Amino acid sequence: xxxxxxxxxxxxxTTPSHDLAPKDKRYDPVVGAGLAALSRAVRTCAxxxxxxxxxxGVTDRGCLAHVAKVTAGIAEQKPRQAxxxxxxxxxxxxxxxxxxxxxxxxxxxxxxxxTVRTAWQVVSQFxxxxxxxxxxxxxxxxxxxxxxxxxxxLHAPAGAAVDALAxxxxxxxxxxxxxxxxxxxxxxxxxxxxxxxHR
Amino acid sequence: xxxxxxxxxxxxxxxxxxxEALWRAVLAxxxxxxxxxRAFPSHGFPAQTHVGALEALPEHQRxxxxxxxxxxxxxxxAARSCDFLVGASSLGDLTGPFAGxxxxxxxxxxxxxxxxxxxxxxxxxxxACSSGTDALAVASALVTSGTAQVVGVLAFDSLEAGKLxxxxxxxxxxxxxxxxxxxxxxGTSFGxxxxxxxxxxxxxxxxxxxxxxxxxxxxxxSCDALDIxxxxxxxxxxAMAIQxxxxxxxxxxxxxxxxxxxxxxxxxNDRIEAMALREAFGARLDEIPVxxxxxxxxxxxxxxxxxEIVFATWAIRDGICPGNAGLENLDPEIALQVLPAxxxxxxxLSAALSVTFGFGGVNSAIVxxxxx
Numbered sequence: 001x002x003x004x005x006x007x008x009x010x011x012x013x014t015t016p017s018h019d020l021a022p023k024d025k026r027y028d029p030v031v032g033a034g035l036a037a038l039s040r041a042v043r044t045c046a047x048x049x050x051x052x053x054x055x056x057g058v059t060d061r062g063c064l065a066h067v068a069k070v071t072a073g074i075a076e077q078k079p080r081q082a083x084x085x086x087x088x089x090x091x092x093x094x095x096x097x098x099x100x101x102x103x104x105x106x107x108x109x110x111x112x113x114x115t116v117r118t119a120w121q122v123v124s125q126f127x128x129x130x131x132x133x134x135x136x137x138x139x140x141x142x143x144x145x146x147x148x149x150x151x152x153x154l155h156a157p158a159g160a161a162v163d164a165l166a167x168x169x170x171x172x173x174x175x176x177x178x179x180x181x182x183x184x185x186x187x188x189x190x191x192x193x194x195x196x197x198h199r
Numbered sequence: 200x201x202x203x204x205x206x207x208x209x210x211x212x213x214x215x216x217x218x219e220a221l222w223r224a225v226l227a228x229x230x231x232x233x234x235x236x237r238a239f240p241s242h243g244f245p246a247q248t249h250v251g252a253l254e255a256l257p258e259h260q261r262x263x264x265x266x267x268x269x270x271x272x273x274x275x276x277a278a279r280s281c282d283f284l285v286g287a288s289s290l291g292d293l294t295g296p297f298a299g300x301x302x303x304x305x306x307x308x309x310x311x312x313x314x315x316x317x318x319x320x321x322x323x324x325x326x327a328c329s330s331g332t333d334a335l336a337v338a339s340a341l342v343t344s345g346t347a348q349v350v351g352v353l354a355f356d357s358l359e360a361g362k363l364x365x366x367x368x369x370x371x372x373x374x375x376x377x378x379x380x381x382x383x384x385x386g387t388s389f390g391x392x393x394x395x396x397x398x399x400x401x402x403x404x405x406x407x408x409x410x411x412x413x414x415x416x417x418x419x420x421s422c423d424a425l426d427i428x429x430x431x432x433x434x435x436x437x438a439m440a441i442q443x444x445x446x447x448x449x450x451x452x453x454x455x456x457x458x459x460x461x462x463x464x465x466x467x468n469d470r471i472e473a474m475a476l477r478e479a480f481g482a483r484l485d486e487i488p489v490x491x492x493x494x495x496x497x498x499x500x501x502x503x504x505x506x507e508i509v510f511a512t513w514a515i516r517d518g519i520c521p522g523n524a525g526l527e528n529l530d531p532e533i534a535l536q537v538l539p540a541x542x543x544x545x546x547x548l549s550a551a552l553s554v555t556f557g558f559g560g561v562n563s564a565i566v567x568x569x570x571x
Contacts, residue, residue, distance in 0.1 A: 090557070
């Protein structure tokens with residue numbers, strides 16, 4: 001059911017590169033990291049049902065850089081509306097939707113490291129109940145001076161049982177990070193190294 | 200695993216108050232919109248600009264004060280027995296130590312109200328102004344999957360002066376006040392506040408001694424995937440979200456007797472929403488009363504979805520559809536049965552639909568069924 005995995009890890013001072021072409025490129029660097037992971041996931045494995053595919057984002061701190069620009073503008077009583085409109089954590093999901101032209105649910109869950117497990121439970125239920133048969137689980141975060149992101153392309157054909165991967169998401173992540181994306185990244189890295197995920 | 204998910208408690212805190220006083224004010228057609236100059240006297244906003252801001256709050260870092268109000272008003276003692284908390288917010292405060300990080304703010308400032316919940320049982324949904332609606336859908340998924348028995352859902356957002364400044368620059372804020380679906384509408388009136396709901400399965404609610412008010416009969420979500428701020432002018436993706444909600448509600452969809460529309464009051468949104476509802480319902484739309492409550496309490500950003508679901512829940516509970524505050528002359532291009540004033544429904548209401556849209560082109564719809 002995990003069709004493809006894309007990973008990104010890079011210095012926060014470096015703009016993440018990717019080969020997707022969202023119409024709007026004024027996104028936060030964290031969103032850029034997400035797009036970089038996403039582009040690697042779809043490079044060899046396109047979405048099957050883009051019209052209804054969901055993108056569920058996961059993050060801890062969201063779009064810190066854009067928020068900082070808006071708060072600096074507020075201190076000077078200057079509008080920074082372009083950054084403001086792109087400062088919400090939802091942009092991790094909505095930019096992904098724009099980049100892949102997919103039209104199912106698009107939302108982002110913010111929380112502690114274990115939020116990745118909650119996200120998996122929501123994704124599983126969405127797939128099991130037909131809310132979306134195809135889901136991109138897209139984590140993106142800034143952790144210290146690093147941007148990290150992971151994208152998992154998941155698909156459950158009609159009538160197919162949804163795999164119970166939740167225990168995998170319960171495994172401890174890197175101890176020095178509260179980020180759910182660090183946990184997702186570690187899980188996806190291990191999976192990418194041990195399984196043929198490009199089915 | 201699949202099961203049912205019910206709403207057993209629902210309340211909202213807005214510029215018109217909370218609880219039954221709020222509901223009576225909304226049904227009476229009152230508007231809690233106030234001049235922005237009154238809410239933010241030192242910022243020089245235009246005299247005619249109205250907002251749904253709460254008075255007597257500090258100009259910056261308003262969430263701490265809002266959360267204190269929530270403690271005293273809309274969060275009941277039963278919340279301490281929830282085994283999961285799903286928050287909803289767009290950005291929260293844009294100043295202070297938790298600027299733009301509502302999830303961290305929620306854990307830091309209200310964690311003591313939920314001592315039973317570790318950090319892993321708290322999550323915040325961000326889907327811009329659909330966050331509140333999507334949070335209820337996420338909570339429903341957690342209940343119906345068996346992950347949680349009883350979930351608290353808290354939607355909140357603040358309107359600092361700095362945030363209003365951004366919306367004025369974006370052109371979404373009306374120069375005067377929100378008039379959803381009116382021929383002379385000119386934008387929305389942003390506001391602040393929150394809502395709290397307790398949802399759960401039958402067993403979980405029984406354990407807490409809570410009686411269900413409404414069943415979450417179905418929900419649908421979609422994304423325009425077109426633009427960060429502007430909606431797709433065709434309305435086809437919000438129509439898909441509504442159609443999916445109706446399809447997942449099954450036969451209940453045929454009994455929908457009230458629609459709480461997103462109805463932001465921007466010229467484009469209201470026209471697209473009317474098109475989307477028409478595509479989803481067809482001719483039957485002419486039989487269903489529609490209203491937006493944003494003219495009464497404002498557009499509560501990331502909280503607006505759950506606040507409006509609270510109104511829809513109360514509407515089916517009492518069999519009364521709230522009127523569309525601010526409406527003077529219905530736009531002739533809006534082919535909806537917009538209610539100029541509240542209306543009791545003979546025989547009661549058995550189901551309602553609530554719709555919200557948000558930046559990024561997110562569209563959400565949820566169907567509620569009355570539990571007799």
